[in-house]
Amino acid sequence: MENGISIYPGLDNTLAQNLQLIQQAAACGIRRLFTSLHIPETDPGRLKKELAQILKAARRCDMEIISDISPATMELLGIREFSPSAFRMLGITTLRLDYGFGLEEITALSRNRQGIRIQLNASTITGKILSALVELHANFGQIDALHNFYPRRGTGLSEEFLVRKTSMLHKLGIRTGAFVPCAQGRRGPLREGLPTLEEHREEDAGLAARHLVALGIDSVFLADSLPSMRELQAIAALRDDAIVLQGRMITKDPVQQQLLRHTFTARADEARDAVRAQESRSILKQFGADISPDHTDPRPAGAITIDNRNYRRYMGELQIIRNAQPADPRVNVPAVISQSDQKLIPYITPGRKFSFLFD
Known part of the structure; x- marks a missing residue:
């Protein structure tokens, strides 16, 4: 399985903590890194200062870097014109399109020649959107999906909803990921965990991850800022061919x-x-x-x-x-x-x- 960690430059962790986390995750065999570049509580100055070093460290560890972006990300990063090549130059290899992108724009991005993958929001996708992407001949070979996480207690998804959305994506061959929270090192400002499923909010990360695999999820990300080594090892040991x-x-x-x-x-x-x-x-x-x-x-x-x-x-x-x-x-x-x-x-x-x- 292609599982991952999450890092939020400009938020809770120091740069040193984030760089150490990348090294620890890579040592466990984890090769995906999720980051978001439009969290309201982020310190923009710190983000700009730290991002290049974080991306460089992840590239050295041969990690796929997934960035949750919106049109506002352009201003934050100082990119004048939205293009896959601009993100490729930063080292970002997958763009998760959160909001502000039309169907034709998503289709065009899925056909880019820079090797940038496109990631859909699995929690908000609809059959109507997927049908439109099929009609527009989007390149589904370059598209995957990732569910949201939910910082506010009581707002996480139900199991039935996650299974329904994931099944809809799987019918088009779209691999789909989701998040589990950590026991400690929880991300601010609420620090109440970042689960995809509400029932996982206080559950052990390893068990929550194995539950997601049982539900058909293809990749699992530790969502919080500073997971323990035990949690990193549990995610690294996941298998998609068996319920463990x-x-x-x-x-x-x-x-x-x-x-x-x-x-x-x-x-x-x-x-x-x-x-x-x-x-x-x-x-x-x-x-x-x-x-x-x-x-x-x-x-x-x-x-x-x-x-x-x-x-x-x-x-x-x-x-x-x-x-x-x-x-x-x-x-x-x-x-x-x-x-x-x-x-x-x-x-x-x-x-x-x-x-x-x-x-």
């Missing part, structure tokens, strides 16, 4: 531990009481190993189970329990999904990939 659930390992059996490190596919014939892994028995056969009875405990919702040798040909069957079940001497409980991550289980629909992340 964090849990606690119980078993000390190396065979079961090895099996639990694989990525699985939910079976097409969905069970009422559990998510069943399609490949787990065949993977175990490749090991040429045997599973002994081990932790044959009651199976609460969120338990990860593996059938042992007493279940005969089902040995190696891996499940995530949806509805609690009693203990069975044929079924091991080698691990359990954390309480917070159990909210992700319903998204493991037939055919979806899933894997586990253990502390």
Whole structure:
């Protein structure tokens, strides 16, 4: 996944903090940087002084630089005429068109030859706008989208709204991103987090990001000013090919531990009481190993189970329990999904990939 950080020159952080954040993010493998050049509370003098150094540092780390712009950005940056080449010279590689741009202008920008990508506002896009861009023959190969973040408490998007807008964009092959807040280093002036989804405002950034992936989001950005190293690592570790659930390992059996490190596919014939892994028995056969009875405990919702040798040909069957079940001497409980991550289980629909992340 192409995930990113956010930096706001002229706001909370010092230049040194921003430059350090770029280095830390790059060291984690993060290669996208979002910045906004029209936040009302920004100190214009500081922004002009710091921006060139920030962009230079990001370019050295081979980062895609996404700038949220409006026509007012031109005056702020001292650019006389709006053109992709002017931003390219600054090192900005993607322009997020927030407001003030007409459909024909967006279409023309999507065809630029300077290698500048165009980013739509995924939260305000409509079917009418997309249909018009299709009719105008916009170059969708050079367009992606990014949802808004929402500084004021109570104004973030609902899950249903985000899924609907994202699905509309995906139908045209437009990859779509969204934001998660950080626990500390929250951006001013409100300092109440910058989530896309309101339910993420006080949620752990890693869990919020994995929730967005489960909802079909293609890239996740840490929205706040100064994320922790743990948050940077969580974003860098995201995968778009599987729903990842964090849990606690119980078993000390190396065979079961090895099996639990694989990525699985939910079976097409969905069970009422559990998510069943399609490949787990065949993977175990490749090991040429045997599973002994081990932790044959009651199976609460969120338990990860593996059938042992007493279940005969089902040995190696891996499940995530949806509805609690009693203990069975044929079924091991080698691990359990954390309480917070159990909210992700319903998204493991037939055919979806899933894997586990253990502390």
